[in-house]
Amino acid sequence: MDSYVVEPQSLFVPYLSDVLAGAELRVVRVAPNLDVDDIRATRPDALFVDTDFLDVDPADAVSAMRAALPRAFICAYTNGEGQRADRLRFAGANCVLSKRSGPREIADVLRTARTRGSFTDPRCD
């Protein structure tokens, strides 16, 4: 799957790309912040967004991504728990993934979420 990553911690991106590759997500573009026009133009199959550093409300960001690409697989990567995680799911994220996850866990979770259609990390509940 061609994937678009929103992640401002660019130091982290090469490693993240390797982890995503393990879940068959091929990173085709990386942006430091939300750019819906760029997402629409890139038309990825999947979006991986670090929701903790966005300039806008994380749920609004996910909602905008969902509106731009109704059929894309969206993974929200977050430190948030409880209501914050729920809001991401309700906004349209297929997968809500905790930042406490290790590399292997992330690959497993992403594969599961893609098979099932949705997944919320229990640590985000």
Add this chain to the structure above:
Amino acid sequence: MLGSIAAPTLSSTKPVRVLVVEGQALFAKALCQVLAGDPEIDVVGDSDSMVNAPLRRLRPDLIVLDLDGHHVEFSEAMRTCREHAPQAKVCVLSTHVQPEVMQRCLSAGADGYVVKDILPAELIRAVKSIASGHAYVDPRVAGGVLKRRSNGFGRAAQNELSVRETEIIRLIARGMSNKEISAKLHLSEKTVKNHISRIFAKLNITARTQAAVHAIKTGLA
């Protein structure tokens, strides 16, 4: 010393023992991989927090501490570090480019401040500089500090929030009312109100939401 240092050389041939303290498990692995790629750096471990890190056992020369991925107050993390690993230098990693965030970290005892969009080679340079006794600050953030100083030396200090005001603005950002803040900090509501008035005056704002936004933007919350 502010800004980047050219070609740091380590006085000893022993590798620098580096501990990574990072709340995001994946980012911790990424950092360890980047740092371990340099033969003059020995990554002795990683931990999700300063409190959980076996500081006495690992005896790191330098700790790379992520400012963003922690729920613990930065100054508290620094206190833990000074108590259990007084020899260790601390390099802060952060997404914040605001000079006031950097200043707060340096005031709390950090030896360096690096923004997370740094290139891997530059991070290694920063770690070596700090380990060899120099300070290292991201040049973009250092530029902001110098600009503020040139715009009026001393004025920044007057507008800087006190420790108590910082505590209060953090609680405001968490959505707490004056009553809740007064109960948490064991202060009267009137004292809390006075602190909030001073915060508003210092930040030149008029509403709690503006205070909350300021706290979030500057990494206080």
